[in-house]
Amino acid sequence: TRSTRPQRMLKAVQKNATKGNPESVISAIDYFCKNSEWAMNVGDEKGSILDSVVTEVNPSTVLELGTYCGYSTVRIARLLSPGTKLITLEFNPAYAAVARQIIAYAGLQDKVTLVEGPSSELIPQIKERFGITTFDFIFLDHWKDRYLPDIKLFEECGLLRKGSVLLADNVICPGTPEYLEYVRNSPHYESRYYPAHLEYTKVEDGLEKSVFLG
């Protein structure tokens, strides 16, 4: 049967990247998406903004919602201090299977815990399953209508501390209007918009960075 787009992306990584070299994996995926098939990775333009925020926060505890093929997982994990790990949640088993192989190809498997399942179920389990008290950095890149309910879940589960940084992809396209309204009007968050474009296109999109104030 015909291969899937994630499987073709993995083949492009195995063909064009160097094993153990995260930068070459990132470049191979961006090349594939610009020259072969568009795919919903955060991409190079928004990826550079992601890099700068991760570098600025230098987090000890990291959560990513929405692994897809592991592109942003690799971008984040390659910047983490030695001994720091990130937890990434993926709902789709086929995506997770490809992501595991791409993360391993980059040599970052020891810095990543990939968990399969819906965020609504997994978020309340995080404290006990992973011994995490609060997250320093959270990257939201999953179902756009789950951003708002899940940020409220983080608050209810006590997973945020004063200074926790949340970075949300696609706040313009496909768009997360309720989430934006909430973080921009809540007295508990300080929010800032980083304008960019939808990955590999000229369509307007951007990232919203929100700092929890407690």
Ligand SMILES: O=C(NCCCCc1cc2ccncc2s1)c1cc(-c2ccc(F)cc2)cc(O)c1O
């Ligand atoms: O849907 C997107 N991303 C989420 C995929 C949903 C996977 C999930 C992960 C998970 C984990 C835990 N719980 C529940 C879930 S659900 C997405 C879509 C576009 C896009 C933009 C314009 C288009 F014309 C067509 C697509 C661009 C993007 O950057 C995206 O991130």
Ligand SMILES: [Mg+2]
């Ligand atoms: Mg996205």
